[in-house]
Amino acid sequence: MSSEQMAGAAVLRSDRFRIEREADWTRLEEIVARMEKGKARRLSDEDVLALPTLYRTLLSSLSIARDNSLDAGLIAYLEGLALRAYFMVYGTQTSFGGWLRSFFGGGWSRAVRAIQLDIWIALSVMIAGAVLGYVLVAGDSDWFYALVPANFSDARVPGASVEALRGTLFGGQEQSGLGVFAAFLFSNNAQVAILAFALGFAFAVPSILLLIHNMALLGAMLWVFADRGLALDFIGWLSIHGTTELFAILLAGAAGIHVGRAVAFPGDRSHLEAASEAGKRAALVMVGVILMLICAGLLEGFARQLVDNTTGRFAVGGGMLMLWLIYFIGVGRDRRSRLA
């Protein structure tokens, strides 16, 4: 019996409706099932082209069925299929390569520019933290031991001799295992940056505390070296990777603050809407932060030990900073603002 004959035979209008459209539904189901199994590439061109049309037809069938049919099984089937097809039509369709291109071609720098206010907040928090650490240790050197964990300090403690301190800054050429060290540093720093971002979710307070703590540590260390007249050398030692690493941590903290601010002060949007908008923007920044930390890890592991003089270190560190600034300020602006 052909489907037309069956449609003629069915008593109920809603059953006739179903029999007339069944073939389209089954075809859509087959396409969706194949895509779900990850065989989307093996679909014929016809099927790929037909998918959106079949999906919209199905949605209209569903709307009609809801108003005209009391066949609960049929409606449940249509709803389920509509949902599955919806996920295929509105799935994550950007290919990884395409996404990467848009990310470097402006997506990242635009996201960074969009959280400018938070970057300034994070920057002032970081400077305040460093000054705080410096001032505290300058006032009473016992503060140093409270701020700096024991495994960081080794030779670098208040009252250490100039030679001992200089030894930690220069002369690391013979050190072996630089690659391992770099990879370890990256993994470690990336986790700190991720933490700074993720904690922003709790109204940004933990992010700010984390930034202050890490920078106070730096400030305390700076005092130890400044006390022996090695401030410039220490900054040089730090800057070779520090301009990249601190910039990355700055961005991570700013991303955290951005999310925290959106959660705390959503404006006229709902809390959830505001959080998800800010979160998606901040996530882009964070992918960039991870990449920056890879660079920083490589610089720290290799370049710092290979470039053994302060001038060279300043040159590398300053160069990296320039590079990042040019990228963030210049890349990915739309044409209108470039003309203006």
Add this chain to the structure above:
Amino acid sequence: MSDTQAIAAPARPSAEPKFDRVMVTPEGVPLRVTVASGGMRAGALMLDIAIIGGLIVLVTLAALALLWAFGVTLGGDLEKASGPLQLLAVLWIISVFLFRNAYFLYFELGERAATWGKRVVGIRVAARDGGRLTAEAIIARNIVRDIELFLPLVFLTSGEASGTMTDLTAWAGFLWVLMFLLFPLFNSDRLRGGDVIAGTWVIENVKRNLGEIVAPMAAETTQDAGVPVARYQFSDADLSVYGEYELQTLEQVLRTGQEDALEKVTASICQKIGWEPGSGDERAFLEAYYTALRARLERSMRFGKRRKDKHSAPE
């Protein structure tokens, strides 16, 4: 909103009506979705952690095997092998970092938007507003996973290792980080922190088959006789005793088709409409009654009058 209301009260709610939500597609059609329960999420997560753990163990074993191979070929002279050894260590650190962070990203960016654990449990990630699930959203929800999952683990293990877990403040800190882990249990959509940030939620997969037409026999008898419902004729009064709920219960009985259920339902319908129940022909009777009742209810439905169940007023 009228569409939403129309499906807000489904005739047959799913097993857990408290997890049923309505999501509106970009075309404006509301679809019913079921939010994955806390247990499902936890189960999927356990599986994923086990898989990640397994992968890390595999990579470590592979690295050790390579190490052993180096040792054999170089005759214990590890000084010469420091280059390859370093490379091995770098690869190990990077692969562990990737497993920890990129595993979720990679699988949730795929067509099925689900990790292996989620696939086994039958759930997936979706955009809460019904729009496209973007790569940014997936990245955001997985970056936050770090504080929710790994922070308590690291906190506990490192605290345990350094012996500070005896401290009261350490336990307070642990409770605080645990709060993120248990966050999904404190909201009705089972959103974790990452879902809030990313605008996503995790919902159950659906896979329903298109059943047969409920009452095919009614159609055949019609075709043979040429006039509708030849064998059983129901009066208006016979059909006005039931509403949509009863119709759909009957549909289910017919779809499952168990003999004793058919008999029981036949008996109760006959009693209700004052017929003498015959025997041996229950299926034909029920199909005929179902078809007649559905035709009647659908007719009035097209005129905008619906009757929810037998207790509501006849149309």
